[in-house]
Amino acid sequence: MRRAGTSHDxxxxxxxxxxxxxxxxxxxxxxDGIGDFIGLEQKLDYLQKLGVTCLWxxxxxxxxxxDDGYDIADYCTINPSYGTIEDFKRFLKAAHDRGLxxxxxxxxxxxxDQHPWFQRARHAPPGSPERDYYVWxxxxxxxxxxxxxxxxxxxxxxxxxxxxKAYYYHxxxxxxxxxxxxxxxxMKEILSVLDYWLDMGVDGFRLDxxxxxxxxxxxxCENLPETHAVIKAIRAHVDLRGPGKMLLAExxxxxxxxxxxxxxGDECHMAYHFPVMPRLFMGIHLEDRxxxxxxxxxxxxxxxxxxxxxxxxxHDELTLEMVTDxxxxxxxxxYSQDPQARINAGIxxxxxxxxxxxxxxxxLLHGLLFSFPGTPIVYYGDEIGMxxxxxxxxxxxxxxxxxxxxxxNGGFSRADPARLYSPLIMDHVYGYQSVNVEAEESDTASLLxxxxxxxxxxxxxxxxxxxxxxxxxPSNRRVLAYLRRCKDDLxxxxxxxAGSVQPAELDLGALNGYVPxxxxxxxxxxxxxxxxxxLTLGPYGFYWFELQRPGA
Amino acid sequence: MxxxxxxxSALEPDASLRPADLVVxxxxxxxxxxxxxxxxxIVEGAGRSxxxxxxxxxxxxxxxxxxxxxxxxEVIPAGSLVELPHQGGFGGGxxxxxxxxxxxxxxxxxRVVQETSARACVVVDAAxxxxxxxxxxxxxxxxxxxxxxxxxxxxxxxxWEGALTRGxxxxxxxxxxxVRLRQPAAREFGCSARLAAHVLEQDIWEGERSPAGVDxxxxxxxxxxxxxxxxxxxxxxxxxxxxxxxxxxxxAQVVGALFADVERHVEVWQRIRGSTVVAVSGTPAAxxxxxxGVDPAALVESFRLGYRELREIWARALPPRVIVELRKLAxxxxxxFRFDDRLWAGIVYDFALAFAFRVMPHDHxxxxxxxxYSAWLASLLLQVGHAASADLDARVEQVCQxxxxxxxxxxxxxxxxxxxx
Numbered sequence: 015m016r017r018a019g020t021s022h023d024x025x026x027x028x029x030x031x032x033x034x035x036x037x038x039x040x041x042x043x044x045x046d047g048i049g050d051f052i053g054l055e056q057k058l059d060y061l062q063k064l065g066v067t068c069l070w071x072x073x074x075x076x077x078x079x080x081d082d083g084y085d086i087a088d089y090c091t092i093n094p095s096y097g098t099i100e101d102f103k104r105f106l107k108a109a110h111d112r113g114l115x116x117x118x119x120x121x122x123x124x125x126x127d128q129h130p131w132f133q134r135a136r137h138a139p140p141g142s143p144e145r146d147y148y149v150w151x152x153x154x155x156x157x158x159x160x161x162x163x164x165x166x167x168x169x170x171x172x173x174x175x176x177x178x179k180a181y182y183y184h185x186x187x188x189x190x191x192x193x194x195x196x197x198x199x200x201m202k203e204i205l206s207v208l209d210y211w212l213d214m215g216v217d218g219f220r221l222d223x224x225x226x227x228x229x230x231x232x233x234x235c236e237n238l239p240e241t242h243a244v245i246k247a248i249r250a251h252v253d254l255r256g257p258g259k260m261l262l263a264e265x266x267x268x269x270x271x272x273x274x275x276x277x278x279g280d281e282c283h284m285a286y287h288f289p290v291m292p293r294l295f296m297g298i299h300l301e302d303r304x305x306x307x308x309x310x311x312x313x314x315x316x317x318x319x320x321x322x323x324x325x326x327x328x329h330d331e332l333t334l335e336m337v338t339d340x341x342x343x344x345x346x347x348x349y350s351q352d353p354q355a356r357i358n359a360g361i362x363x364x365x366x367x368x369x370x371x372x373x374x375x376x377x378l379l380h381g382l383l384f385s386f387p388g389t390p391i392v393y394y395g396d397e398i399g400m401x402x403x404x405x406x407x408x409x410x411x412x413x414x415x416x417x418x419x420x421x422x423n424g425g426f427s428r429a430d431p432a433r434l435y436s437p438l439i440m441d442h443v444y445g446y447q448s449v450n451v452e453a454e455e456s457d458t459a460s461l462l463x464x465x466x467x468x469x470x471x472x473x474x475x476x477x478x479x480x481x482x483x484x485x486x487x488p489s490n491r492r493v494l495a496y497l498r499r500c501k502d503d504l505x506x507x508x509x510x511x512a513g514s515v516q517p518a519e520l521d522l523g524a525l526n527g528y529v530p531x532x533x534x535x536x537x538x539x540x541x542x543x544x545x546x547x548x549l550t551l552g553p554y555g556f557y558w559f560e561l562q563r564p565g566a
Numbered sequence: 567m568x569x570x571x572x573x574x575s576a577l578e579p580d581a582s583l584r585p586a587d588l589v590v591x592x593x594x595x596x597x598x599x600x601x602x603x604x605x606x607x608i609v610e611g612a613g614r615s616x617x618x619x620x621x622x623x624x625x626x627x628x629x630x631x632x633x634x635x636x637x638x639x640e641v642i643p644a645g646s647l648v649e650l651p652h653q654g655g656f657g658g659g660x661x662x663x664x665x666x667x668x669x670x671x672x673x674x675x676x677r678v679v680q681e682t683s684a685r686a687c688v689v690v691d692a693a694x695x696x697x698x699x700x701x702x703x704x705x706x707x708x709x710x711x712x713x714x715x716x717x718x719x720x721x722x723x724x725x726w727e728g729a730l731t732r733g734x735x736x737x738x739x740x741x742x743x744x745v746r747l748r749q750p751a752a753r754e755f756g757c758s759a760r761l762a763a764h765v766l767e768q769d770i771w772e773g774e775r776s777p778a779g780v781d782x783x784x785x786x787x788x789x790x791x792x793x794x795x796x797x798x799x800x801x802x803x804x805x806x807x808x809x810x811x812x813x814x815x816x817x818a819q820v821v822g823a824l825f826a827d828v829e830r831h832v833e834v835w836q837r838i839r840g841s842t843v844v845a846v847s848g849t850p851a852a853x854x855x856x857x858x859g860v861d862p863a864a865l866v867e868s869f870r871l872g873y874r875e876l877r878e879i880w881a882r883a884l885p886p887r888v889i890v891e892l893r894k895l896a897x898x899x900x901x902x903f904r905f906d907d908r909l910w911a912g913i914v915y916d917f918a919l920a921f922a923f924r925v926m927p928h929d930h931x932x933x934x935x936x937x938x939y940s941a942w943l944a945s946l947l948l949q950v951g952h953a954a955s956a957d958l959d960a961r962v963e964q965v966c967q968x969x970x971x972x973x974x975x976x977x978x979x980x981x982x983x984x985x986x987x
Binding site: 458459463467470471473474475476502503533534535536537538562 | 977978982983
């Protein structure tokens with residue numbers, strides 16, 4: 015029997031706590047100023063102690079790094095700055111030895127323009143198989159009306175190549191030409207890339223920019239049936255390699271469209287839930303549960319084998335693409351009054367600065383993240399409340415070196431500070447001198463300790479990853495209350511979205527006789543009766559209760 | 567050759583691993599003196615209760631050097647015995663005394679259960695004294711009748727015998743897993759094919775604590791997966807194996823194994839409240855009043871010495887309030903020496919937490935429990951040391967209830983270790 019939630023369970027991703035980690039930012043093991051796999055391996059004990067169960071490693075391939083590694087120049091080796099294949103294998107084994115899964119990135123919508131496939135294509139004659147690895151046109155007219163994603167930097171989805179004497183299509187930056195999935199040779203190449211990493215033991219892949227794989231004129235070139243056929247083929251190939259390998263779709267779309275990326279359980283195992291994240295922030299700022307309830311209730315059901323991936327922050331901007339214009343305006347006003355914090359359709363800030371470094375809000379947001387239906391993803395450094403630097407350009411301000419100690423370079427590297435790939439956060443609130451792992455390790459009241467305990471608690475209850483959710487409707491809209499249910503487990507979560515003390519009257523009549531036991535302290539509360547259950551919540555306070563059956 | 571004790575042997579004359587109803591395994595480690603009597607009882611028991619060829623007899627030796635294998639071969643016809651290869655060496659990080667290959671041996675036995683499609687398995691240790699032919703049927707019967715998946719022995723013991731089980735293993739096991747299994751670390755047991763298949767998939771075979779704790783881990787795996795458990799009263803149990811370890815080492819091994827299982831089954835025991843009675847077959851032998859050679863005064867003095875020498879170590883595992891209580895206890899005259907049950911339960915739980923959160927090397931931590939256990943044992947002996955078994959059972963029940971009552975504290979601190987009372 016395989017126990018749910020263990021690393022042996024083929025559906026381990028449903029109970030996982032994922033940690034998003036960029037190799038270059040985590041720990042520099044060889045002293046050259048850039049994080050690497052040797053360093054990441056050295057910090058696995060830290061990650062194991064944190065309690066996360068899966069590492070999502072951001073792109074680590076050779077790349078010109080004009081899009082933080084999402085512009086790949088070779089899929090089957092390691093960026094020399096991060097180490098060697100042997101370093102990676104050692105890291106992977108060490109992670110597996112600790113029961114940690116490792117997922118990588120499959121960035122296959124596009125390559126870098128430095129990739130040999132593109133260099134070969136631009137020199138190949140039109141119509142040749144080599145040329146057809148990418149999408150070419152003599153004009154910019156094809157695919158008219160398709161939206162531009164990086165509106166701050168790109169004026170068109172087409173760029174003229176003087177060597178090929180044709181335009182090539184790119185949905186993202188102009189230096190990232192889109193691959194042509196209508197060419198069977200491309201699919202063959204991608205499957206062999208998959209095999210390469212699966213053979214090495216990687217436990218899954220995040221499929222980057224997945225809605226854009228196949229293009230058709232006269233459409234939005236997003237979420238096309240042909241794209242789903244490609245994903246089904248990838249999934250079938252992965253399944254042939256045996257159980258336990260996971261595909262995570264990055265589809266920044268409305269949930270109803272994202273739902274399609276699960277197929278009938280035959281496309282991706284997981285997909286990000288993009289709309290819920292901005293609405294968590296909005297709900298807290300508005301002190302109103304409705305945006306959050308709406309986001310969850312409008313989420314379509316998914317196949318039993320599938321799972322949503324939830325996050326508060328990641329390596330990109332806090333994207334506002336999936337909110338209404340009015341909501342976007344509100345979010346800009348609420349969370350980025352400094353225009354420098356805005357980029358594309360989003361806000362380039364880490365979690366702690368977004369909420370004014372308010373520990374109670376940070377805890378509440380994690381309390382919601384860990385108790386909503388799905389698998390939570392923690393962005394590196396957010397567990398210690400790291401800050402950002404919105405003046406570093408692009409989204410580099412949220413990709414600064416991990417702050418390990420108050421020593422030189424924040425303990426990240428022994429290199430000359432001038433050699434670091436990025437300056438550290440040094441301001442007086444979030445600077446590495448005060449916010450660092452070592453300091454928080456020695457403070458049992460720190461955010462790091464709190465995160466460890468919460469992650470451990472969440473992992474005790476598979477109901478969080480696998481259960482249903484049912485919202486209650488207390489008259490006080492500042493209070494968010496919901497039941498999570500899975501087999502014999504019944505959990506009541508109650509959260510105060512306001513910065514002031516709030517009362518809550520919960521209609522729990524159907525659970526008459528059950529005894530709520532507060533989960534963090536294992537404190538028994540009065541049994542539920544016929545009258546509404548009354549609770550008082552402190553500012554941004556939240557409770558998780560196990561509801562124990564009468565007489566159990 | 568000695569007689570097998572049975573004219574119509576139930577043992578399959580061909581020792582190949584062909585299908586059988588029942589697998590009976592004798593585990594041994596330098597038991598040349600006792601294995602013959604054990605084997606004769608098993609053969610006779612199998613012959614009385616099972617049809618010809620229904621039983622497969624295994625010998626799982628763990629590297630004996632005293633002629634144990636040869637002694638068994640004198641009793642069992644050569645063709646009727648499957649001898650399992652033993653695993654050499656022990657790579658654990660802790661000094662180990664005892665039977666280092668037991669986990670490997672049991673694992674092989676259970677694999678044979680699968681390979682032979684046997685319905686049940688009985689394991690008997692070759693050092694056991696007092697075995698009768700009835701044991702085979704008593705341990706296998708509830709499984710073969712479909713009433714149980716795990717059958718544990720219920721041996722009758724005086725207060726000074728098996729005190730570690732009474733004072734820590736049983737109350738702790740019962741409170742955590744909700745099953746009143748009195749001797750969950752027994753080296754004799756019966757199990758079903760279904761349970762064998764389950765435990766073979768569990769992560770209990772190769773850890774640092776496996777050699778000493780595999781029997782306990784097997785019982786824990788059974789109750790945590792809701793397998794049906796049964797006890798059978800087998801009278802008194804003696805052992806022909808001389809104690810090889812001092813008390814500190816024994817505590818480190820047994821309690822270490824108990825605590826290791828706690829981490830393994832955390833998502834199970836944190837949901838269990840209360841405990842259920844286990845059905846018992848047979849009537850436990852009532853032991854009359856008797857005098858032991860254990861001196862409570864010496865145990866109290868050992869505790870006092872421990873308080874003076876180990877208090878700083880204890881303070882890393884125990885809350886300040888408990889240290890204050892221990893100081894009072896150390897100052898108490900031996901005649902009035904009483905270890906409060908709730909205090910004892912809390913201490914054991916605090917040690918389990920310190921073990922889980924690795925506040926110090928496991929072996930140091932576990933050995934530092936020895937003087938505290940001595941104090942608890944002294945208290946027990948001063949109260950019921952010479953009493954009959956019924957009085958002793960009543961006293962142990964009180965201890966168990968204290969462990970069940972304090973379980974909330976364990977869960978609370980497990981979930982938020984920085985919180986101290």
